[in-house]
Amino acid sequence: MLDIKFVRENPELVKQNLKNKFQEEKIPLVDEVIDLDAKSRVAKQEADSLRSNRNTISKQIGALMSQGKKAEAEDLKKQVSDNAARLSELEKQETELTEKITSIMMTIPNIIDPSVPIGKDDSENVEVTRYGEPVVPDFEIPYHTDIMERFDGIDLDAAGRVAGNGFYYLCGDIARLHSAVISYARDFMIDRGFTYCIPPFMIRSNVVTGVMSFAEMDAMMYKIEGEDLYLIGTSEHSMIGRFIDTIIDESSLPKTLTSYSPCFRKEKGAHGIEERGVYRIHQFEKQEMIVVCKPEDSGMWFDKLWQNTVDLFRSMDIPVRTLECCSGDLADLKVKSFDVEAWSPRQKKYFEVGSCSNLGDAQARRLKIRVNGADGKYYAHTLNNTVVAPPRMLIAFLENNLNADGSVNIPKVLQPYMGGKDKLIPCK
């Protein structure tokens, strides 16, 4: 969400940003919201002066009453009543205008970083850098669920009966591997100076609307029936929400946190053939990292964050690449975003395993996360990035560490979390 003052002063820039994001249909909203804002300020000024008048007279009434001058007091009461109708009309206008302005402002996207490539949709995202050699072995790599089944590691049939499509049972070594990856990722981030945190897995609606746009909310969030609670889609939601309505002392920045949570997503929309198995699911677990920092530092933190994910995957011998989201694929709140993609030797292409985003001050403005600095108060910048989301990462892990004999190598860094094993042997 932008500052209305910024929109007022830079309408052409806001419109150009909409063009860059291929949201031309929202361009008229810019002039509309500026007009509503002007009307709102006029109404506010008149209402304020009426309120000022009322306050003054009410004080006089108080003084007269205490002196016992009832008749004079009654006269003054009439004066206030005369203005009451106009004031209540203005107050109604103020409320309506404010609501309209807010609802429009919530749909106007954040200004993207100048470095973001212009493109219509995800097909125009831009590869940035590859890390590691994308190897294609000389034996066939099975579909990930088939690999898991050789270890008796997955039961999708039962999950379907119990919870429906989009859920899974992970079992045995595969489940252990899942937990090992989470534990390793947690320690990996702690070693890099991040503070580990386990947040609430449900959040209130005001936090939901603070951390994401309405479009995302509708497509992602599960609501608890009869309560003002939503299951989190990622721990970013409750981790950023943690700072709602706070004024942070500048000296305590940056906040660098890593959090664990299960994540729940409706995943409205198309499910392709490559999204079977544990690729796109309603429930998964994720280790996340978030940063709250000064505006001038967010660019630097952005680069540090995605680098962490690259390093983590490389430490498990999985080739990855970074992919920059183009303007049209960038969510409305985001200033800049990189996906980290892992190599799939089966598909012979990279696929998304993490997403790193700089939100600028958009979440901070919605949630009122401010910083008390030497030169006054300002909104913080917020960033988030996936450390690792094991169900999906297991696809990359199994495909890249599979041997011709069906066994799976455990990289050195994971062995302490797997009971010292250096290899998993299939039972089928």
Next chain:
RNA sequence: GGAGAGGUAUCGAAGUGGUCAUAACGAGGCGGUCUUGAAAACCGUUUGCCUUCACGGGCACAUGGGUUCGAAUCCCAUCCUCUCCGCCA
């Protein structure tokens, strides 16, 4: 889930319809006096948001409504905290 108490600034806390709500009183923070330095003492200062070129004005006492000329104060609803009981990993 039941019963009770409570929610006022950085913290503690007073105020129970107007005339001490920017908010008493105490503590903390900041600046100063004193001191070789520190402590103590003393003096001053210390909420946020909106609006205005400015002067100024408005709003906020958990949140949202209501009553009133006027609400921290009275009424209704909701949220949260604490204590006790119940239930529970």
